[in-house]
Amino acid sequence: KLRNKIIYSITFFRSLFLLMSISCIVYSAQPTVEEAAIKWISQSQDRANFDSTSIDFHPSELLDIIAMGGHSLSENIKNELIELGFDFSGAIVTRGRPIIDDEQFVDSGIFRFHYTLSGNDAVLPEDDDGNGVPDYVDLMVQSFDDIAVIDFELQNYTVPPKDDWYTNQNDGGSYHYDVYIFNLEWGYYGWVQAEEYAQNFSELTRGDNENSDDLEEQNAVISYMGMRNNYFDFPGIASNIIPVTSAHEFFHAIQYGYDAFEEGWIKEASAVWMEEVHYDHINDCYQYLIEFFNYPDRGPNYDVNRGYGSYIFMSYMVDNHFNINFMKSFWENSITHNSYDGSYSIPTLKQTINQIDATAFDPPFIDRFENITNDFLIANALITNDDMYDSIYHYDEVANDNWPITEPIYEEEIVSLQSEPILLSNKLLGTLGAHYFKVNVSDSSLQNISIELLPYYPEEGNLYLTIINDASIQTTAMEADEQVVDITNTNEVRFIVSAFTYDLLDLLYAVRIVPNSTSSADQLAIESDNASPRSYSLSENYPNPFNPSTTFSYFTPEEGHVVIDIFNINGQRVKTYSSGNKISGKRSIQWNGKDEKGLKLESGIYLYTMNIEGRVVDTKKMLLIK
Numbered sequence: 001k002l003r004n005k006i007i008y009s010i011t012f013f014r015s016l017f018l019l020m021s022i023s024c025i026v027y028s029a030q031p032t033v034e035e036a037a038i039k040w041i042s043q044s045q046d047r048a049n050f051d052s053t054s055i056d057f058h059p060s061e062l063l064d065i066i067a068m069g070g071h072s073l074s075e076n077i078k079n080e081l082i083e084l085g086f087d088f089s090g091a092i093v094t095r096g097r098p099i100i101d102d103e104q105f106v107d108s109g110i111f112r113f114h115y116t117l118s119g120n121d122a123v124l125p126e127d128d129d130g131n132g133v134p135d136y137v138d139l140m141v142q143s144f145d146d147i148a149v150i151d152f153e154l155q156n157y158t159v160p161p162k163d164d165w166y167t168n169q170n171d172g173g174s175y176h177y178d179v180y181i182f183n184l185e186w187g188y189y190g191w192v193q194a195e196e197y198a199q200n201f202s203e204l205t206r207g208d209n210e211n212s213d214d215l216e217e218q219n220a221v222i223s224y225m226g227m228r229n230n231y232f233d234f235p236g237i238a239s240n241i242i243p244v245t246s247a248h249e250f251f252h253a254i255q256y257g258y259d260a261f262e263e264g265w266i267k268e269a270s271a272v273w274m275e276e277v278h279y280d281h282i283n284d285c286y287q288y289l290i291e292f293f294n295y296p297d298r299g300p301n302y303d304v305n306r307g308y309g310s311y312i313f314m315s316y317m318v319d320n321h322f323n324i325n326f327m328k329s330f331w332e333n334s335i336t337h338n339s340y341d342g343s344y345s346i347p348t349l350k351q352t353i354n355q356i357d358a359t360a361f362d363p364p365f366i367d368r369f370e371n372i373t374n375d376f377l378i379a380n381a382l383i384t385n386d387d388m389y390d391s392i393y394h395y396d397e398v399a400n401d402n403w404p405i406t407e408p409i410y411e412e413e414i415v416s417l418q419s420e421p422i423l424l425s426n427k428l429l430g431t432l433g434a435h436y437f438k439v440n441v442s443d444s445s446l447q448n449i450s451i452e453l454l455p456y457y458p459e460e461g462n463l464y465l466t467i468i469n470d471a472s473i474q475t476t477a478m479e480a481d482e483q484v485v486d487i488t489n490t491n492e493v494r495f496i497v498s499a500f501t502y503d504l505l506d507l508l509y510a511v512r513i514v515p516n517s518t519s520s521a522d523q524l525a526i527e528s529d530n531a532s533p534r535s536y537s538l539s540e541n542y543p544n545p546f547n548p549s550t551t552f553s554y555f556t557p558e559e560g561h562v563v564i565d566i567f568n569i570n571g572q573r574v575k576t577y578s579s580g581n582k583i584s585g586k587r588s589i590q591w592n593g594k595d596e597k598g599l600k601l602e603s604g605i606y607l608y609t610m611n612i613e614g615r616v617v618d619t620k621k622m623l624l625i626k
Contacts, residue, residue, distance in 0.1 A: 031065060034074075039062060060252055061304050067094065107174070113140060114180045177225075192224070193224055197220070221256045227242075251274040263343055265301045267307065269308070277324065285311055292310065293408060316379060346502070377498050417446065426510070429506055432500065434499075437511070438492060441487040449493065451485065452514075453511060462501070463507055464478070465511075482512075536557065538610040549592045550593075563579070565611065
C-alpha cells in the first residue's frame with residue numbers, strides 16, 4: 001500500500017496541442033491500460049530519479065488494469081513489459097512471479113512465505129528466538145496469522161482460490177497463498193498480482209472459487225502478493241508497517257476471490273477499512289482523510305485514488321447504520337453482476353443496503369441508499385460525536401487527538417447577510433458529493449431566512465437541501481418549497497446541497513437566500529434567465545471509459561454556431577458534429593465510437609473540443625475500450 005500523500009489534480013486544457021502532448025502523463029480518474037503500462041515502465045526504469053511523494057497511483061491498481069486489458073497494448077509497450085517480467089501468454093496478463101536467488105520458504109496456515117538471506121532481496125538475518133526463521137519473516141508470519149483469524153474465523157470471508165492445479169506454471173510449490181518477500185519497486189509497500197482465473201482447467205468451473213460452498217463466482221481470480229524485504233526508507237517502524245500493509249493487501253486477495261473486476265475505488269476503500277478492523281490503534285489511514293474532505297463535491301466513487309479516503313464511507317455505513325458483516329455481504333453480492341462488462345459498485349451497495357435494511361426510507365429520499373449517503377454527507381458537515389446531534393451523524397474517532405479534520409471545506413461562507421436576496425448561481429456538483437455553505441445571521445434585524453434550491457435541469461437527477469440550525473437538521477427535495485429558518489436565537493446557519501445522478505457526472509443548480517422572508521414560494525422563485533448558466537460549457541462524457549457509445553452535453557447562453565470535433569490521440573479529426581445556428585440552451589450528443597465514414601474506431605484516448613464561431617472554448621478527454 002502506498003502511504004505517501006496521494007496528490008489529486010484536475011487540469012483544464014484550453015489547447016488541443018497541449019493536451020495531446022501530455023495526455024499520457026496527466027493524472028485522470030482511472031489510468032487507461034496504456035497509461036498504466038507507461039507509468040509502470042517509467043517508474044521501474046528510472047529509479048534514480050524516483051520521487052515517492054509524487055506518486056498518484058497504487059501499484060495494485062496498475063497491475064489490475066494491465067492484467068485485465070494488457071492484451072490491447074501495442075507491441076512496443078508489450079515488449080517493454082516483457083523485459084520487466086510480464087507474461088502475455090494467458091487470458092490475464094501477469095508480471096511473472098518473483099525469481100528469488102537461494103529462495104527459502106516457511107508455511108503457516110494457508111500462507112507460504114518466500115524469502116532469501118542473500119543478494120538484493122535478502123531480509124535481515126537476525127533470529128533472536130533461534131527458530132531458524134529470521135525475525136523479520138517471523139513478524140510477517142505472525143501478522144498474516146492474526147489477519148486470518150479475523151478474516152476467516154470471525155468474519156467468515158471465503159479463502160482465495162488455490163493455485164495447486166497448475167501443471168506448467170510456477171505455482172509457488174503448493175496450494176498455499178504465496179507471499180514473496182523481496183526488494184520491491186521503489187515506493188511500494190506491497191502489491192497483489194492477479195494471475196489466473198480460479199479453476200480455469202474447465203469452462204464449466206472457470207472463475208468459480210472452489211472454497212465457497214454456496215456461491216458461484218464468475219470472475220474469481222487467483223493471485224499472489226509481494227511484500228518488501230525491508231522498510232528502511234519508509235516513515236514509521238516495521239512493527240506497524242507490516243501488519244497494516246498485510247491487512248490491506250491480503251484483503252485485495254480476498255476481493256479477487258469474489259470479483260476481480262469490481263471497481264477500483266471500492267477495492268481500495270474496503271481494503272483501507274479492513275486495516276482499521278485489524279489495527280484500529282495504528283490509524284495510518286488518517287492521512288487519506290485530508291484529501292477526501294478537501295473535495296467534498298466529489299463522490300466516494302470519484303476515482304481509484306479517492307477510494308483510499310472513501311474508507312470513511314464504508315466505516316460510516318458499518319458503524320452508524322449496519323454492522324461489520326456489511327462489507328462481506330457487499331462482496332458476496334458483487335458476484336451477481338458481471339463487472340467485466342460494466343461498473344456495478346453503486347448498484348451492489350444499493351442491493352446490499354436493501355437486503356440488510358428493508359425498512360421504509362425517510363422522505364424525501366427516493367431510496368435507502370440516497371437516505372444513508374445524505375446522512376453520511378451531514379456527518380461530514382458536523383464532524384462530531386457531540387450528544388446534541390443524533391448518533392447516526394457521529395464519528396467516534398473524532399475524539400482521537402490525531403483526527404485531522406475539524407470542519408468541512410465550504411463552497412461559500414457568507415459573512416454578512418443584508419436585506420436583499422442573494423443568488424448563488426451556476427453551482428456544479430458531482431454525484432454523491434455535497435456543497436457546504438455557512439451563513440452569518442448575527443445581524444439583530446434578521447428574524448428568519450428562506451433558502452431555496454433551484455436545479456437547472458431537474459430531469460437529470462436528484463438534489464437535496466439540508467439545513468443545520470443548532471441541533472435541528474431538516475432535509476427537503478429540490479421540488480419542495482423553500483425552507484424558512486427561524487434565526488432569532490442563533491448566529492449561524494449551515495446548509496448542504498447533495499447530488500444524486502446515475503447517468504451523469506454532475507448536476508447544475510442555484511441557491512437563493514432571502515432574509516426576513518414573508519413571500520410565498522411562487523413569489524420567491526427566480527426568473528429562468530437568472531437561473532441559467534452564464535457561460536459556454538462542455539460536460540464530461542458519460543460513461544467514461546465507454547463501449548460502444550457515450551454521451552456528452554454542451555451549454556450555450558446565446559444563439560450561435562457550435563461545432564464539436566472529436567480527435568484521436570495523434571491529433572487527427574475523426575468526427576464532427578455541427579449544430580447550425582441553434583438557440584441557446586443545453587444540447588446532448590451521443591457518439592457511437594465511429595468515424596465520419598461509419599467505421600468503428602480503435603480503443604484508445606480521444607479528445608473532443610467545443611468550437612464557438614470557429615474558436616475553441618473547451619476540450620475534454622475520453623477513453624474508448626473494447
